[in-house]
Amino acid sequence: MLRRLLLRSPNSISQPLPTSHQLLPPSPKVPFSAWIAAASPAGQPPSSCSHNCRLALRSLRCAAAGGGGTESQPLPNQGMAAQNEKDPRLARISSSIRVIPDFPKKGVLFQDITTLLLDTEAFKDTIDLFVERYKGKGISVVAGIEARGFIFGPPIALAIGAKFVPLRKPNKLPGEVISEEYSLEYGKDVMEMHVGAVQEGERALVIDDLIATGGTLCAAIRLLERVGAHVVECACVIELPELKGRERLGDNPLFILVSG
Ligand SMILES: O=P(O)(O)OC[C@H]1O[C@H](OP(=O)(O)OP(=O)(O)O)[C@H](O)[C@@H]1O
Numbered sequence: 479m480l481r482r483l484l485l486r487s488p489n490s491i492s493q494p495l496p497t498s499h500q501l502l503p504p505s506p507k508v509p510f511s512a513w514i515a516a517a518s519p520a521g522q523p524p525s526s527c528s529h530n531c532r533l534a535l536r537s538l539r540c541a542a543a544g545g546g547g548t549e550s551q552p553l554p555n556q557g558m559a560a561q562n563e564k565d566p567r568l569a570r571i572s573s574s575i576r577v578i579p580d581f582p583k584k585g586v587l588f589q590d591i592t593t594l595l596l597d598t599e600a601f602k603d604t605i606d607l608f609v610e611r612y613k614g615k616g617i618s619v620v621a622g623i624e625a626r627g628f629i630f631g632p633p634i635a636l637a638i639g640a641k642f643v644p645l646r647k648p649n650k651l652p653g654e655v656i657s658e659e660y661s662l663e664y665g666k667d668v669m670e671m672h673v674g675a676v677q678e679g680e681r682a683l684v685i686d687d688l689i690a691t692g693g694t695l696c697a698a699i700r701l702l703e704r705v706g707a708h709v710v711e712c713a714c715v716i717e718l719p720e721l722k723g724r725e726r727l728g729d730n731p732l733f734i735l736v737s738g
């Protein structure tokens with residue numbers, strides 16, 4: 479699915495990485511240097527941002543189902559999300575994410591968070607936004623999805639006083655596991671979790687970098703629910719709304735920072 483035409487940047491690590499989320503190139507097939515020149519200055523949202531990279535800090539449409547937290551520890555609803563959309567940190571986060579067309583397959587617009595990780599302020603703001611939302615909410619487990627959920631999950635877990643549980647690709651965890659198969663935008667995969675890592679009744683947060691079709695997060699939820707945990711919310715840096723992952727999650731709450 480080709481949603482927007484962007485130029486592919488070179489893979490060479492000697493090149494500075496462009497840090498523009500959803501930045502439209504001057505025209506297709508212009509040289510890479512022209513694309514760089516069109517990028518917004520560091521820390522500034524691209525001029526197209528208000529239209530092309532709408533910032534979204536949404537809680538979910540299923541909040542009414544009560545999945546957003548316990549009655550004593552409610553998570554903010556959509557009203558709070560609208561207020562947070564004005565948070566200036568979101569523009570920097572959005573503009574620090576690089577978009578690469580046709581990776582790993584033709585038609586996929588790949589949202590590359592490695593450029594966000596190079597921007598120390600944007601990376602810190604990303605973690606802070608999640609920590610501000612989840613601290614003091616009685617969450618005892620942060621479950622991070624391999625691979626990119628392993629980047630964002632551990633600092634959040636440490637900051638909110640929860641344990642970190644890795645949800646891994648098959649045959650990576652050495653102990654006894656439970657497994658769930660799931661489908662992806664570009665393939666199929668299996669997710670595994672160590673038996674005994676999460677206890678019945680624990681309150682879990684699921685972290686990943688991105689929701690596309692939602693298949694990955696659904697598999698994570700199934701794993702956690704199989705052992706009797708309560709998934710308080712799923713949280714991602716990026717949502718690709720056109721792939722309707724939010725709908726696939728049904729009543730499970732989803733919190734995201736930016737929309738791709
Ligand atoms: O919403 P979905 O359609 O399920 O897709 C989202 C998943 O796809 C990406 O991971 P990927 O499977 O590419 O694995 P990787 O992080 O190990 O590269 C991304 O990091 C999410 O985990």
Ligand SMILES: Nc1ncnc2[nH]cnc12
Nearest residue numbers: 586587588589663688690
């Ligand atoms: N478009 C995309 N960018 C980055 N990761 C993805 N995972 C699934 N779709 C993706």
